[in-house]
Amino acid sequence: MAEQGVAQVWRRIRSMYNIQGNKCETCGTHYFPPRPVCPECRRKGKLVNFHFKGLGTIYSFAIVRQAPEDFKRQMPYVVAQVELDEGTRLTAQIVNVDAEDVKIGMRVRACFRKIKEFGQGGIIVYGYKFEPTMKVTGHD
Ligand code: ZN
Numbered sequence: 001m002a003e004q005g006v007a008q009v010w011r012r013i014r015s016m017y018n019i020q021g022n023k024c025e026t027c028g029t030h031y032f033p034p035r036p037v038c039p040e041c042r043r044k045g046k047l048v049n050f051h052f053k054g055l056g057t058i059y060s061f062a063i064v065r066q067a068p069e070d071f072k073r074q075m076p077y078v079v080a081q082v083e084l085d086e087g088t089r090l091t092a093q094i095v096n097v098d099a100e101d102v103k104i105g106m107r108v109r110a111c112f113r114k115i116k117e118f119g120q121g122g123i124i125v126y127g128y129k130f131e132p133t134m135k136v137t138g139h140d
Pocket of ligand 1 (some may be wrong): 028
């Protein structure tokens with residue numbers, strides 16, 4: 001029953017929730033997280049909201065075998081720097097793949113997952129994680 005409730009919440013959040021950053025219209029650079037000022041253009045920069053498509057490539061990664069208590073159930077897990085297609089990088093957990101199969105250059109897409117739950121039936125924190133776009137690893 002609880003599982004079903006969570007699935008419903010996921011569906012609802014998925015449609016609302018995007019990787020939102022911003023973009024400088026002056027120089028075309030994308031930022032995540034959003035910046036208040038474009039470091040390139042300063043005052044001349046014109047920043048507008050931008051929703052990333054959530055597709056990217058693994059730039060570098062680390063397999064985490066020692067984790068804080070809250071993450072122990074998921075060990076080992078992979079944390080990667082993902083280079084989004086728009087050209088900016090962010091750090092995220094890689095899921096739905098064995099840690100040993102993660103490779104630099106692997107295509108990934110954002111997916112939304114429960115990151116942390118406080119207490120029984122308490123507040124659930126959601127966030128983006130990334131998963132491979134294909135089951136097969138390697139080239140695409
Ligand atoms: Zn700029």
